[in-house]
Amino acid sequence: xxxILNFSAGPAVLPVEVLSKAGAEIVDYHGYGLSVMExxxxxxxxxxxxxxxxxxxxxxxNIPDNYHVLFLQGGASTQFAMIPLNLMNKNHTADYLxxxxxxxKAQEEGARYxxxxxxxxxxxxxxxxxxxxxxxxxxxxxxxxxxxxxxxIYGTRISPDNLPDVGALDLVADMSSNILSEVYDVNxxxxxYAGAQKNMGPAGVTIVIIRxxxxxxxxxxxxxxxxxxxxxxxxxxxxxxxxxxxYICKLVYEWLDKLGGVSAIEEINKVKAQxxxxxxxxxxxxxxTAEKEYRSLMNVPFICNNDELxxxxxxxxxxxxxxxxxxxxxxxxxxxxxxxxxxxxxIDTLISFMQEFAKQNG
Amino acid sequence: xxxILNFSAGPAVLPVEVLSKAGAEIVDYHGYGLSVMExxxxxxxxxxxxxxxxxxxxxxxNIPDNYHVLFLQGGASTQFAMIPLNLMNKNHTADYLxxxxxxxKAQEEGARYxxxxxxxxxxxxxxxxxxxxxxxxxxxxxxxxxxxxxxxIYGTRISPDNLPDVGALDLVADMSSNILSEVYDVNxxxxxYAGAQKNMGPAGVTIVIIRxxxxxxxxxxxxxxxxxxxxxxxxxxxxxxxxxxxYICKLVYEWLDKLGGVSAIEEINKVKAQxxxxxxxxxxxxxxTAEKEYRSLMNVPFICNNDELxxxxxxxxxxxxxxxxxxxxxxxxxxxxxxxxxxxxxIDTLISFMQEFAKQNG
Numbered sequence: 001x002x003x004i005l006n007f008s009a010g011p012a013v014l015p016v017e018v019l020s021k022a023g024a025e026i027v028d029y030h031g032y033g034l035s036v037m038e039x040x041x042x043x044x045x046x047x048x049x050x051x052x053x054x055x056x057x058x059x060x061x062n063i064p065d066n067y068h069v070l071f072l073q074g075g076a077s078t079q080f081a082m083i084p085l086n087l088m089n090k091n092h093t094a095d096y097l098x099x100x101x102x103x104x105k106a107q108e109e110g111a112r113y114x115x116x117x118x119x120x121x122x123x124x125x126x127x128x129x130x131x132x133x134x135x136x137x138x139x140x141x142x143x144x145x146x147x148x149x150x151x152x153i154y155g156t157r158i159s160p161d162n163l164p165d166v167g168a169l170d171l172v173a174d175m176s177s178n179i180l181s182e183v184y185d186v187n188x189x190x191x192x193y194a195g196a197q198k199n200m201g202p203a204g205v206t207i208v209i210i211r212x213x214x215x216x217x218x219x220x221x222x223x224x225x226x227x228x229x230x231x232x233x234x235x236x237x238x239x240x241x242x243x244x245x246x247y248i249c250k251l252v253y254e255w256l257d258k259l260g261g262v263s264a265i266e267e268i269n270k271v272k273a274q275x276x277x278x279x280x281x282x283x284x285x286x287x288x289t290a291e292k293e294y295r296s297l298m299n300v301p302f303i304c305n306n307d308e309l310x311x312x313x314x315x316x317x318x319x320x321x322x323x324x325x326x327x328x329x330x331x332x333x334x335x336x337x338x339x340x341x342x343x344x345x346x347i348d349t350l351i352s353f354m355q356e357f358a359k360q361n362g
Numbered sequence: 363x364x365x366i367l368n369f370s371a372g373p374a375v376l377p378v379e380v381l382s383k384a385g386a387e388i389v390d391y392h393g394y395g396l397s398v399m400e401x402x403x404x405x406x407x408x409x410x411x412x413x414x415x416x417x418x419x420x421x422x423x424n425i426p427d428n429y430h431v432l433f434l435q436g437g438a439s440t441q442f443a444m445i446p447l448n449l450m451n452k453n454h455t456a457d458y459l460x461x462x463x464x465x466x467k468a469q470e471e472g473a474r475y476x477x478x479x480x481x482x483x484x485x486x487x488x489x490x491x492x493x494x495x496x497x498x499x500x501x502x503x504x505x506x507x508x509x510x511x512x513x514x515i516y517g518t519r520i521s522p523d524n525l526p527d528v529g530a531l532d533l534v535a536d537m538s539s540n541i542l543s544e545v546y547d548v549n550x551x552x553x554x555y556a557g558a559q560k561n562m563g564p565a566g567v568t569i570v571i572i573r574x575x576x577x578x579x580x581x582x583x584x585x586x587x588x589x590x591x592x593x594x595x596x597x598x599x600x601x602x603x604x605x606x607x608x609y610i611c612k613l614v615y616e617w618l619d620k621l622g623g624v625s626a627i628e629e630i631n632k633v634k635a636q637x638x639x640x641x642x643x644x645x646x647x648x649x650x651t652a653e654k655e656y657r658s659l660m661n662v663p664f665i666c667n668n669d670e671l672x673x674x675x676x677x678x679x680x681x682x683x684x685x686x687x688x689x690x691x692x693x694x695x696x697x698x699x700x701x702x703x704x705x706x707x708x709i710d711t712l713i714s715f716m717q718e719f720a721k722q723n724g
Contacts, residue, residue, distance in 0.1 A: 001390050002393060002395045008400065008401070010402070011400055020388075027385060033683065039373055040370045043686070073435035073566065074587055075587075081586065112586075195602065202399040202604070204567070225437075239437045240565040242604065244565070323396075
């Protein structure tokens, strides 16, 4: 078995234990005589899986009872529409903090259904920082405030102790690329959403954690399948859910739970990221592109002094099995995505290679 | 390895060869050193998979070049909204043929966006037949005519030689439960859609085959992710697609292609279904619930003389490894779903059990 070190921004590395387990039971799940892919979504065997998946996520994130956990389809991009369609129906206005191109896409989609006001944006500096805001910056009539807690492309984050002060307003967060990476207090949010394909499982399932009182206010034009209440009322079984994708999430949650949960992985993630940032900062060869105060624990963009070196770095790294390190075209250089499933050894191997490359080219 | 005979209506049985192959390469796909679940959707390795999946489907269904093949999320239920949102924007009226509860749900969703006229319905007899219509029954101004080619719950179908004569109108078909089971001429349709979880793969991917001229007419309120043109323009990569689900479809398409394609499986399916229907009709113990003329090749509902016998049948069959035979509550009795991946031996085993049960209880 050959395994690369996969620094992909997403879909991303999964724990090899999870993949092996899934492989071992793909033809015959727990003696039931069929694959999870072949189970009726109305069967006891499958509903046990989905229930356990939800319970594990509730445990891992300490999700209060007054929140529903939904397993949906369509990715975060579908949430960009579902959020205004369901939540922007009181004052028809919402506030958006623009910290990257995905936050910007969310705002653009919101603007199709009401007044999606831009509170602040870091576009002026290619989203290398998080704009500072105060409570006074937010519209007290906003139906919600939308933020993105981790900006995959630019390597910035809004950490749990740096959430904007939005007073009594409903905070909605896209956590696609840092959910389960550190402890956020769910109570501070009205709605959290995340595509699975970074820290949870395969692409094709989107987790939505929504406070119960927000259900039932969808706009008239909302497609049935885009109404949160429909899914909440039916335990995410209004129609056939992406059963196998949910099952893989369950295996990932089990892996994380055994490891000690989110607080345990947070410690590991902080050590992993700090190692890499410290090396970059002390290297005199590499340069981190995000402002230090706002650095992501999940995505570490860095550059060499010129584009030829960047290209050569990616090429040589790839040949050595350190793959998918090419940065997003809007930032250039490299990006190491170091999600929960990226091991400490993976970070050490990356740093060793960076040292070697710097020595040869410095 | 224990394998039941899985007569589930969906998600449903998949070829064991497909599952074994997926299991064997789940940790390391073709020496790439990662799982298909872990691949960036922008990587060459993944885009090759998606391209091959599309090419195989085009080959299997003989899809003309002026049709796009889209890999979407949200199941057929999301299509119930996407179709009117994208296609009911000229005359704001469409015709629906109601042949089951799913067709009815499609019509109800359509009615939220325009005049979704019911051309005919077989609800009067619990959808046990397909209403006969003539060209004169259809509104010449209809933006489309919606049909469901196979009614999973009731075991009826609109066979390729029994498609309604809708003249020059655009025919839209939900083929979720009989796509790839027999040869339909794609040219006769404007749009074909199908959730994967019966004849193609795991739940979580929906195939849409759409004639190019229908793109670009979405209503103003259409969420970006529900606009066919967005997905067509981006090769189903506008956002992260359900990559692993698509990959399993590829394996199923390869399996079907090796077997000789749709015309070959059609012959097998006809023999499988005929065996079962012939036995039922000659048994004097079981009774098929659908009218003979409209019988499905995929779903075979049948009943014993009373509910106690039905319950006992399901119980004993389950104990013998013939599972998920309980009929839908609206029909009662039993339903054997015999999709492409159900083997001839599976049918023979079912008939043997039915004979034995009839003998003991007749």
